[in-house]
Amino acid sequence: MTVKHFDLASDIDHCSMCATCTYVCPVFRRTRMEGHTARGHIHLIDAFLLRPGGVVNTDGTIAVSDAPKITREFEDMLDCCLRCYKCLDVCPSGISTVNIFEDGRAEIARRRLLPKLSDTITSLILASRTRLHVAARLGWLGQMLLSLFWRPKHVSRGDESLGSARRGADVRGRSAFKSPADDAFWFAGDIAVPKIAPRFFLGSDFARARAPRRKKALVAATNAGAVSGASLEEMRDSIVRRERRQRVGYLVDCMTDTLYPAVAEATVKVLEAAGCEVVIPEDAGCCGAPLLGTGDSAGFARMAKATRDLFMSLDCDYIIASNSTCAKTMKFVYPERLGDGFNEFSERVRMDFEVMTLNLDKLRIEKLDELIGWHDPCHQRYAYGVYREPRELLRMCAHYNERAGENECCGFGGTFCVDFPKMAQGMAADKAAFLRDNPEKEIATTCPACLYYLNQFSANEGAGRRAVHLSEIVLRSISERA
Ligand code: SF4
Numbered sequence: 001m002t003v004k005h006f007d008l009a010s011d012i013d014h015c016s017m018c019a020t021c022t023y024v025c026p027v028f029r030r031t032r033m034e035g036h037t038a039r040g041h042i043h044l045i046d047a048f049l050l051r052p053g054g055v056v057n058t059d060g061t062i063a064v065s066d067a068p069k070i071t072r073e074f075e076d077m078l079d080c081c082l083r084c085y086k087c088l089d090v091c092p093s094g095i096s097t098v099n100i101f102e103d104g105r106a107e108i109a110r111r112r113l114l115p116k117l118s119d120t121i122t123s124l125i126l127a128s129r130t131r132l133h134v135a136a137r138l139g140w141l142g143q144m145l146l147s148l149f150w151r152p153k154h155v156s157r158g159d160e161s162l163g164s165a166r167r168g169a170d171v172r173g174r175s176a177f178k179s180p181a182d183d184a185f186w187f188a189g190d191i192a193v194p195k196i197a198p199r200f201f202l203g204s205d206f207a208r209a210r211a212p213r214r215k216k217a218l219v220a221a222t223n224a225g226a227v228s229g230a231s232l233e234e235m236r237d238s239i240v241r242r243e244r245r246q247r248v249g250y251l252v253d254c255m256t257d258t259l260y261p262a263v264a265e266a267t268v269k270v271l272e273a274a275g276c277e278v279v280i281p282e283d284a285g286c287c288g289a290p291l292l293g294t295g296d297s298a299g300f301a302r303m304a305k306a307t308r309d310l311f312m313s314l315d316c317d318y319i320i321a322s323n324s325t326c327a328k329t330m331k332f333v334y335p336e337r338l339g340d341g342f343n344e345f346s347e348r349v350r351m352d353f354e355v356m357t358l359n360l361d362k363l364r365i366e367k368l369d370e371l372i373g374w375h376d377p378c379h380q381r382y383a384y385g386v387y388r389e390p391r392e393l394l395r396m397c398a399h400y401n402e403r404a405g406e407n408e409c410c411g412f413g414g415t416f417c418v419d420f421p422k423m424a425q426g427m428a429a430d431k432a433a434f435l436r437d438n439p440e441k442e443i444a445t446t447c448p449a450c451l452y453y454l455n456q457f458s459a460n461e462g463a464g465r466r467a468v469h470l471s472e473i474v475l476r477s478i479s480e481r482a
């Protein structure tokens with residue numbers, strides 16, 4: 001399967017140098033370096049990859065060299081980007097900025113003699129859910145062993161009377177899963193990483209009980225005309241089921257699975273309270289987004305095809321994710337990069353809260369007497385393009401006042417927070433200060449990476465705030481009534 005690459009030369013030629021992208025770029029606002037803007041990135045790509053001859057000076061200016069080559073400075077400039085899509089959202093020329101950056105990285109990877117070690121490790125671990133679980137389990141063991149010799153600095157989430165973060169997990173049966181609101185942070189120097197969950201979501205009894213059964217897959221395949229010979233009884237089952245409930249396939253992303261399984265549990269509980277049948281294929285892998293980011297186009301295509309084939313075999317009305325990065329990748333990037341064969345799949349993709357919103361009449365939400373804030377994950381707002389719906393759902397579930405600054409990036413940005421930790425931490429600290437200045441003690445969002453970063457820095461900065469997933473808030477609001 002071939003991955004469509006953008007016509008770099010043509011797209012770059014359409015850049016009018018208007019600088020609209022400059023004003024919205026969170027990185028440029030910190031560094032004031034032209035090479036960090038979308039305009040700078042695409043002209044660097046032009047100079048280095050299309051018309052070799054460019055070179056980046058140490059002060060960030062670009063000059064022409066007689067001996068062009070891909071330099072560390074060029075790569076650093078290109079890597080110093082949150083992939084937040086804000087530039088793509090505002091570009092009046094409709095330039096597909098982030099996609100151009102990804103293609104630039106893919107081209108650099110292609111020209112490299114040896115692949116980058118971190119990219120190779122990412123590709124290896126994400127190639128299957130089993131490998132991810134093995135790696136995460138080893139990480140968990142490492143954390144446990146280290147705790148024997150070195151006392152980790154656990155961060156207090158502060159006053160337990162803040163909201164009722166665990167109550168959502170308690171309704172409809174107690175939860176054994178770890179929530180983003182739990183005290184579970186591990187410190188290595190100044191860097192805090194979330195403690196890996198002792199129990200992953202996939203593989204748990206809760207998830208297994210929702211695994212698609214063989215018969216359903218057979219019926220689905222028969223309905224799709226792929227297999228003949230299903231019995232009348234099987235076909236009747238399928239028709240009855242279709243009339244009765246919406247069938248929702250749930251791609252549980254890697255972070256939610258291994259770090260915040262209570263989020264996945266809350267999502268399932270809400271959708272089931274809304275009358276949906278949720279199916280969770282345990283052999284679903286990664287959506288492939290991280291591989292596209294590292295320039296591994298072939299790996300991305302392989303994962304996208306596997307994800308599409310698996311979920312299409314389940315005959316779902318909707319395919320959901322509770323991570324906005326996975327949702328935007330499956331809905332928009334698959335057909336854009338891999339062609340029309342993904343259209344039918346992508347049309348069924350939704351964010352989890354969209355399916356909740358479609359079934360509000362069955363949820364019987366009762367508004368919590370709590371003031372809860374909101375954080376826009378960049379990929380939800382600027383890449384998936386949804387702004388109002390999650391706010392409206394939050395407003396139904398709790399008291400919510402929209403505030404300027406909700407759309408400021410948390411600073412995570414995938415590998416950005418690893419490659420440029422000081423800048424990422426500065427952004428996160430600013431966000432934590434913003435949260436501290438507002439009265440809301442809990443902040444709802446829809447991205448596990450934002451949950452990690454918001455909670456880490458809210459704790460570090462003494463902001464006394466905690467981030468929770470929107471599904472957890474919705475679950476609390478329907479507790480014991482629906
Ligand atoms: S907003 Fe678009 S057209 Fe304007 S400088 Fe940026 S990339 Fe070029």
Ligand code: SF4
Binds near residue numbers: 021025088
């Ligand atoms: S994706 Fe975000 S960080 Fe990267 S250039 Fe665009 S606005 Fe700047």
